[in-house]
Amino acid sequence: MSRRYRRRKPMAQINVVPYIDVMLVLLVIFLVTAPLLKQGVKVDLPRVPSKPVSSQASQVPLTVTVNASGAFFVSQGANPAQPLDAAALRHIATEVLRKHPKIQVYVRGDSHVSYGRVVEAMGILQQAGADKVGLVTEPPAAKTRP
Known part of the structure; x- marks a missing residue:
């Protein structure tokens, strides 16, 4: 007994089911x-008019x-994990x-923290080898006219 195999015609439609699954x-x-x-740490940044930071760095x-x-937190693209001491x-x-x-290198200081604590963070960063340390602020709230 010989079996006959029929040739199938090629399908002209795209099967999209695997794409939908993916x-x-x-x-x-x-x-x-x-x-x-x-981002994890909630900070009330000071509102100061300033230029935006250019993001040219890769x-x-x-x-x-x-x-x-007054607790320190460090983040580099990830959520800060826990408070740190100066050391x-x-x-x-x-x-x-x-x-x-x-x-x-940037420092985000809460507007209610003592100025000395923010300067201490900047000093630690400069001792660690940072040439320039920037301070992060928020733009002032838009004034509404009556």
């Missing part, structure tokens, strides 16, 4: 990871945050600046 998986991944990308800047209670801040900043000497 898109749904990506949607779920992005929905789960999106809340993790939010690296994520090193940001030191001083919250209202831990100096150690982390030294390591980052040793690996990336041209990295931009």
Whole structure:
């Protein structure tokens, strides 16, 4: 007994079911990871008119945050994990600046923290090897006319 094999005609339609499956998986991944990308430490930045920072650098800047209670937090593209003391801040900043000497360094100081605490953070960063340290502010609130 011989079997006859019929030749199938080529399909002229695109099967989009696998693409839909991939898109749904990506949607779920992005929905789960999106809340993790939010910056962690809440700081009430001073409102000062200033020029925006140019983002020409290819690296994520090193940001030191001083919250209202005076605790230091370090972030470099990720969420700051836990409060640090001055020695831990100096150690982390030294390591980052040793690996990336041209990295931009910023200090975010809460408007209710003592000025000395923000200056202390700037001094630690300069001792760690930062040539320039920038201060982060927010633009003033827009004035509404009556």
